[in-house]
Amino acid sequence: DPQIAKEVAKLLEMKAQLGGDEGKQKFVLKTPKGTRDYSPKQMAIRERVFNAIITCFKRHGAEVIDTPVFELKETLTGKYGEDSKLIYDLKDQGGELLSLRYDLTVPFARYLAMNKITNIKRYHIAKVYRRDNPAMTRGRYREFYQCDFDIAGQFDPMIPDAECLKIVHEILSDLQLGDFLIKARLGGFLCAMVNDRRILDGMFAVCGVPDSKFRTICSSVDKLDKMLWEEVRSEMVGEKGLSPEAADRIGEYVQLHGGLDLIERLLQDPKLSQNKLAKEGLGDMKLLFEYLTLFGITGQISFDLSLARGLDYYTGAIFEAVLLQQENDHAEEPVSVGSVAGGGRYDGLVGMFDPKGRKVPCVGVSIGIERIFSILEQRVEASEEKIRTTETQVLVASAQKKLLEERLKLVSELWDAGIKAEVLYKKNPKLLNQLQYCEDTGIPLVAIVGEQELKDGVVKLRVVATREEVSVRRESLVEEIRMRTSQP
Amino acid sequence: DPQIAKEVAKLLEMKAQLGGDEGKQKFVLKTPKGTRDYSPKQMAIRERVFNAIITCFKRHGAEVIDTPVFELKETLTGKYGEDSKLIYDLKDQGGELLSLRYDLTVPFARYLAMNKITNIKRYHIAKVYRRDNPAMTRGRYREFYQCDFDIAGQFDPMIPDAECLKIVHEILSDLQLGDFLIKARLGGFLCAMVNDRRILDGMFAVCGVPDSKFRTICSSVDKLDKMLWEEVRSEMVGEKGLSPEAADRIGEYVQLHGGLDLIERLLQDPKLSQNKLAKEGLGDMKLLFEYLTLFGITGQISFDLSLARGLDYYTGAIFEAVLLQQENDHAEEPVSVGSVAGGGRYDGLVGMFDPKGRKVPCVGVSIGIERIFSILEQRVEASEEKIRTTETQVLVASAQKKLLEERLKLVSELWDAGIKAEVLYKKNPKLLNQLQYCEDTGIPLVAIVGEQELKDGVVKLRVVATREEVSVRRESLVEEIRMRTSQP
Numbered sequence: 001d002p003q004i005a006k007e008v009a010k011l012l013e014m015k016a017q018l019g020g021d022e023g024k025q026k027f028v029l030k031t032p033k034g035t036r037d038y039s040p041k042q043m044a045i046r047e048r049v050f051n052a053i054i055t056c057f058k059r060h061g062a063e064v065i066d067t068p069v070f071e072l073k074e075t076l077t078g079k080y081g082e083d084s085k086l087i088y089d090l091k092d093q094g095g096e097l098l099s100l101r102y103d104l105t106v107p108f109a110r111y112l113a114m115n116k117i118t119n120i121k122r123y124h125i126a127k128v129y130r131r132d133n134p135a136m137t138r139g140r141y142r143e144f145y146q147c148d149f150d151i152a153g154q155f156d157p158m159i160p161d162a163e164c165l166k167i168v169h170e171i172l173s174d175l176q177l178g179d180f181l182i183k184a185r186l187g188g189f190l191c192a193m194v195n196d197r198r199i200l201d202g203m204f205a206v207c208g209v210p211d212s213k214f215r216t217i218c219s220s221v222d223k224l225d226k227m228l229w230e231e232v233r234s235e236m237v238g239e240k241g242l243s244p245e246a247a248d249r250i251g252e253y254v255q256l257h258g259g260l261d262l263i264e265r266l267l268q269d270p271k272l273s274q275n276k277l278a279k280e281g282l283g284d285m286k287l288l289f290e291y292l293t294l295f296g297i298t299g300q301i302s303f304d305l306s307l308a309r310g311l312d313y314y315t316g317a318i319f320e321a322v323l324l325q326q327e328n329d330h331a332e333e334p335v336s337v338g339s340v341a342g343g344g345r346y347d348g349l350v351g352m353f354d355p356k357g358r359k360v361p362c363v364g365v366s367i368g369i370e371r372i373f374s375i376l377e378q379r380v381e382a383s384e385e386k387i388r389t390t391e392t393q394v395l396v397a398s399a400q401k402k403l404l405e406e407r408l409k410l411v412s413e414l415w416d417a418g419i420k421a422e423v424l425y426k427k428n429p430k431l432l433n434q435l436q437y438c439e440d441t442g443i444p445l446v447a448i449v450g451e452q453e454l455k456d457g458v459v460k461l462r463v464v465a466t467r468e469e470v471s472v473r474r475e476s477l478v479e480e481i482r483m484r485t486s487q488p
Numbered sequence: 489d490p491q492i493a494k495e496v497a498k499l500l501e502m503k504a505q506l507g508g509d510e511g512k513q514k515f516v517l518k519t520p521k522g523t524r525d526y527s528p529k530q531m532a533i534r535e536r537v538f539n540a541i542i543t544c545f546k547r548h549g550a551e552v553i554d555t556p557v558f559e560l561k562e563t564l565t566g567k568y569g570e571d572s573k574l575i576y577d578l579k580d581q582g583g584e585l586l587s588l589r590y591d592l593t594v595p596f597a598r599y600l601a602m603n604k605i606t607n608i609k610r611y612h613i614a615k616v617y618r619r620d621n622p623a624m625t626r627g628r629y630r631e632f633y634q635c636d637f638d639i640a641g642q643f644d645p646m647i648p649d650a651e652c653l654k655i656v657h658e659i660l661s662d663l664q665l666g667d668f669l670i671k672a673r674l675g676g677f678l679c680a681m682v683n684d685r686r687i688l689d690g691m692f693a694v695c696g697v698p699d700s701k702f703r704t705i706c707s708s709v710d711k712l713d714k715m716l717w718e719e720v721r722s723e724m725v726g727e728k729g730l731s732p733e734a735a736d737r738i739g740e741y742v743q744l745h746g747g748l749d750l751i752e753r754l755l756q757d758p759k760l761s762q763n764k765l766a767k768e769g770l771g772d773m774k775l776l777f778e779y780l781t782l783f784g785i786t787g788q789i790s791f792d793l794s795l796a797r798g799l800d801y802y803t804g805a806i807f808e809a810v811l812l813q814q815e816n817d818h819a820e821e822p823v824s825v826g827s828v829a830g831g832g833r834y835d836g837l838v839g840m841f842d843p844k845g846r847k848v849p850c851v852g853v854s855i856g857i858e859r860i861f862s863i864l865e866q867r868v869e870a871s872e873e874k875i876r877t878t879e880t881q882v883l884v885a886s887a888q889k890k891l892l893e894e895r896l897k898l899v900s901e902l903w904d905a906g907i908k909a910e911v912l913y914k915k916n917p918k919l920l921n922q923l924q925y926c927e928d929t930g931i932p933l934v935a936i937v938g939e940q941e942l943k944d945g946v947v948k949l950r951v952v953a954t955r956e957e958v959s960v961r962r963e964s965l966v967e968e969i970r971m972r973t974s975q976p
Contacts (some may be wrong), residue, residue, distance in 0.1 A: 002584060059907070060903070090579060155914065296900065385775040419547070
């Protein structure tokens, strides 16, 4: 399919070079694979989602930054493990080797190290790029938005981590996406080992996994959200050569999920409690749940030993929010439609950029709006809710011919007074067409100028919904429009 | 310099592969050439500029769209003439050949053709990419924002064109950038010939320029904003082989600038008035100035025969806004700091994408915020105005130790009530440090919890600026904060 597209493009180019078809070159009229345009209606929905998210980030006192869409290639090297193959590189056209950003976390760490910032709470909303297999109906794209909130700095344990979860909770509640479940997990002792040797000695050690297999076994555990334990176990034992006993010991742990009670129980677990790092992790998890209780959000948060996020740079707590939807009317378990937010602690990443390796502890969360956006879009379609794509308050119209100049003068006056106004770009539009335009686009008011009105120094103001018409003195028009559209 | 950077990158990669310097890899800590990060303070200024621009676009009833950051390479091919060499290509990693967008106009035309839209008024604010020589202190970058407003559709002449100029006028006035001058010009008969053969027969024909030299002579004219006429003339005659007589005839025209009077004079010009296309153009220019008079903005708009914008796709009116600044206290002519907005009519571009070549007439304007942004940034620096980078209304603090839980409970209550609130991430922060944090970041209120307040069911609310303290009942706190920060 991409091969075909390439061949077609080549043939078209050859054809174009042959010429002849003057000004009517054939193009493949599409956006690149895995990307899309946003129509005005889609933008209206997207802006609602962004507003909810930005309002929440600002409520938590975050500043905002921005970074370039591409970074030096070496900035991204060695940060994403196996996923590095999904990075988009730019062509070498002389000069630096560049890549499109893969996420907002690595550019953030680069920004902190470059500017020697050791303390910041910021958000960043921007597009990131991954050469993944797109599944666009389910909201998986190659170009997609991430909405990141991160707290960098040396603080007392788990307070910023708890705030990140509170933020996810607030945003998803605010968007009224129905039930959602946040998996919370001290990732340190399950998956973040690649970047932190102290944590490698934790949970896998206790189960008897040899050091050399930590990473590959972790990536098996990561599949538990899509595969049954039996399948994952046979991958561990069959493909990855783990002993059946070690696999079974892991199996006992990764099927557990719960809350404070489970954490307490594991702190008493004869094996785990003997491991220094597991104990540290469980202690922090307990603290996290205490703070989440104060925030009143433990009800929807589960401590889940099977959560193992993919990215290399996590060193402590990790979290992921999964959207659940009731498939049908049966009283079945709700079905996950995928992850809509994820994040965790990455205390080592900034140090990788600092010439002296100085660390800046960080924790953050990333809201993935594409899935949220597809769901909202489907809901809007289903509800037949009419979404306005402009904010125009009034259309300046005329009932008679030869009044273009008067319409332009009036609309200009309204613009200068800050009124959102439009005028049809026709010399002599029919009144019916002007009224129809208001119906189609949701403009609530029409200001009608005519010969008589001009003589009398008034404008006829018509309310589109009720067809009510009032005569308004020209000098009071702005005030009247403001009042009627309640825009002070 | 780029060569050196590349060599350094290679050496560093080799060093990294040799290993040993565990976790302390050396990176070139920078953003790619011609790009920059935006700090929270810069973002605050940038958002002010965006707000002014978006408010104006919405006031004129525009919808908003978005397109991907990259397009199929062929979508951009043949649209930018010589500037095509500045396009960033992506590396061929299998699949489609892609390029970063060079402007927002070509993606807009592709969007219209792809979705068969013949009628839309939209804005689009996004980054575009050009491998140009950056001059960052003067606001010229390789990654920069364009803020585009375009009107597509078959309308009566010059009404949408006039609205584009009105928009530029409103935005630049709103940003209070001091004096600015919009050059308005029916580009058709000076520079847009590359894309429209009918217009080629206009002005150059009258001066005796041979058909084969139209394009190259136009690009000489384009330099008149930076070079004297004498220099441009000698380029035309010396380098480009134009006859001295033809050059002199061009010289008579391109040094003219004025308003309606000049247009009237040229309509009577014995040579120009004989040329059908020149006459058509001058007629439209006259109409444009009549509409600009109705809008009350002719005072700052000059009809300038030397304006010749570079892009290939213009077919009719073109315009450009140049920012002028008074260099010093002498009564000298103000100096141009460069173009801050430009645009024009491009009636043929959408047809280039349509399989049947169906045309959609378009006119639009692009606001370049980078120069505006540099100027505002310098002004803010000079004025020592303190810019807040967060909107936090209240810091939840405590005067005694062991009150972390109470602080977290209160801040959570405030978040849930929609109050923008922060708390320090320390178990036992000193009150002085908490107050200092408010001073540093501009937080106006502090809500202080203490043992006594908890017993009494109150919170001490402190106004940072005046040091005034009042005791507020816990259930009235939200209302009190809202009132004092006037956020209803």
